Amino acid sequence: MNSLEDPKVVEVLDRLHRESDAQMPAVREKVAGLRAGGEMPEDWPEQLRDFFLPVSPEQGRFLYQTVRAVRAQRVVEFGSSFGVSSIYLAAGLRDSGGGMLIGSELVEDKAATARRNIADAGLADYADIRSGDARKTLQDPGGSVDVVLLDGGSAMYVEIVQLLLPHLRDGAVVLADNIGPEDEGPYSSWVRDPANRFVSSSIMMKQGTEYSVWLGMST
Template sequence: MNTLTTRCVAQTLNALHAEAEIADREHIAGRIAQIETAGETFAQAVPRWLTEERAGYQQIYRGYAGNFLAVSPAYGRFLYMIARTCWAKRIVEFGTSMGISTLYLAAALRDNGGGRIIGSEIEPSKAARARANLEEAGLADLVDIREGDALDTLRAVGGEVDLLLLDGAFSLYLPVLRQVEPFLTRGAVILGENAFDPTYLDYVRNPENGYLSQSLAIDDGRGNEFTVRTA
């Protein structure tokens, strides 16, 4: 038995994944229709999305207040396993949303003997829902969810960081990484979910920047990147 499989955590996660599938169905279908209408491939659509984000990511992501945009159950289990494997004690999460990924990470911290997750969520209603979900699962004591722009809320993270999860505005992955970078321990894991920004990928895949990185074969097509701090 581990925390992830305890009744309260498992029931909370199962209910949230089911709710997320329904809540995000229309959003995903709309994205696909947008690409098809424009006669684009997915790869061709990404630069347009990044340009739109950079022109106003705050407004765009606050517009997703009703969407989970959550990790899959498979990726969630991976988050738990990685956090356990590296004995993470301090985790930073960019893009908490309703707290599904946070629950997996918090379960890992509980089984690691404790620690702290510093989460950042730009939409206040999502941050409130995430706190409620963590409370329901009995994991709220391990998590500090900060409302607002991550470039403000993650300026100070309280100490060395063992794991960084990037799962928010695609165009902010590199700025958030660079901001948290001074706190990363050697061997820290950085996970980019939907890591589509070429400037981010170029940075973490260049060994001169102190990282070793490669794509992750979980949820094919979602652009998952696995990175380790080597310097």
């Protein structure tokens, strides 16, 4: 049995996806209001503090598959929210023989709930959810990083990846939510530029998920 079939994991993920689905009309209304002025305001994490905004079940399974495929031992997550993606990633680590997810969440209450949800899924030994601004809390991920999930707002993706570059192992996979094939924002431009030593493409999951492999500095 893999951990995605573990009854505890299934029960928690089903509950969280159900609760998140029920929030969707309210999320759409709130986000439309915030976007009325053009760009999202800087305090959007606080304004959306009650909402999951999680990866889809399909993306979650892909996260699990990626952790298993590269036999990851250390995974970093920018934007943990209530811990949905964290559970998929930590499940992959447990089934790969162990390891640690370093999560990050700006809103303290959300980080606390994420830790509780991960513990309810029986995965507390595989996750360290750090509360505060990821630009500080991810400065030292504690070792070589095999997989990164970027899901804390695309405006900060370049900065977070650049922060993590010295820690990425050759062949590390960086997944970024909400980056479609036609995206021309700062992150897609940066990560698709061969000079920055990634090979990158957008996979059509949800609104698009950028899948990038770090080539390292030596080849």
